[in-house]
Amino acid sequence: MADKTVNPVLKQVLELGPTLAFFLIYLRIRDETYVWGGTEYTGFIVSALIFVPILLIAMGILWMLTGKLSRMQVFTAFMVIFFGGLTAWFNDERFFKMKTSIVYGAMGGLLAIGLLRGQSYLQYVMEEFLPMEREGWMIFTRRLCAMFFALAIANEIIWRTQSTDLWVKLETFAFPAVLFVFLWVQIIGLQKYLIDDPEADKG
Template sequence: MKQNPMLKLVLEMGPLVLFFLANSRPALFRPLLAPLLPEAMLEGEKAGIFAATLVLMISVVVALFVSWHLTKKLPVMPVVTCIAVIFFGALTFFFHDDLFIKLKPTIVNVIFGSVLLGSLAFGKLLLPVVLDSVMNLSQEGWRQLTIRWGVFFFVLAALNEIVWRTQTTDFWVSFKAFGIMPLTIIFALAQVPLIMKHEIKEEEEAVGSRD
């Protein structure tokens, strides 16, 4: 069963919105988080980011479960993202250092970019798997789209590094919650001409199969 695009967007944006809210208003989430975090982590100047990190960890697991319940499958990107959030979130709490959750987007995007571009060297096209796509494109179309998405993931990684290293934690949280997704949507829309150019129509498939 294919997931509704709007529901998919909600499941992707929901954890990010909660991440932003928990960072800016940690007191609202304190009753929920108090049994799970030491009291020292819910106070002081880093209370927001620690609360936000735990809220993000919980919400991505819930979103992934809802996605699986509705479609009976687990898309690659949400699964990798969920694992990364849990792993880097755990490191954040273990070392009491928000550096790890800030590094998560960088490392995940580098992994996706490396997998996509590296797969081309072996003649593999993994973009349909990574994006959970059902588009029907020519080999050249998939190759060009893979290169573009691979480079884009590296750009996102570089942007994350620039933002967390030069801006405040609050600014970085806002960028993660409300900056990365719009950039990704704009980039995806910019690929429509390429997709339309290389899309294989059903009629063309039928002719090719008869030949």
């Protein structure tokens, strides 16, 4: 079945919108306390719980429009549901905060496994969109692997030592921005490895 096309702006809204919604909801209710079933929940925990269905709805719409979801999107959704559930069950916001470390750590770990096997799993995922020589992919993969581990460590340090307000802001804006800039710099820096004609390279 051919992949469906979708407006790129709408696609970005569906992918980034839930995180922005979480940020806005948190700003609105961060100082509130809610009592359900005799248990008090902070505004942060309530925001995290509201984020789960928003994310699932956005992913459902994206799946209906495109006919597919990436494995990373599915994995991220699972982690959000799982750690959102733990956050609610134990009434402990730390579970939701450590989710980010585990997601980045898992992505870095997967790339590291491929590197240990002399392979670039990143190439398998992105080669169709970014034709590049194998040497370039290995360099790109090593750097991105290190970046994912660095983000995981940074998240652990930040949520354990800084305020929830700062963590939410960094989680919503700083981490994605840092990763975007890093990827952009890498693509520019690896221009010499790009393949203009993938078919010609195979010959």
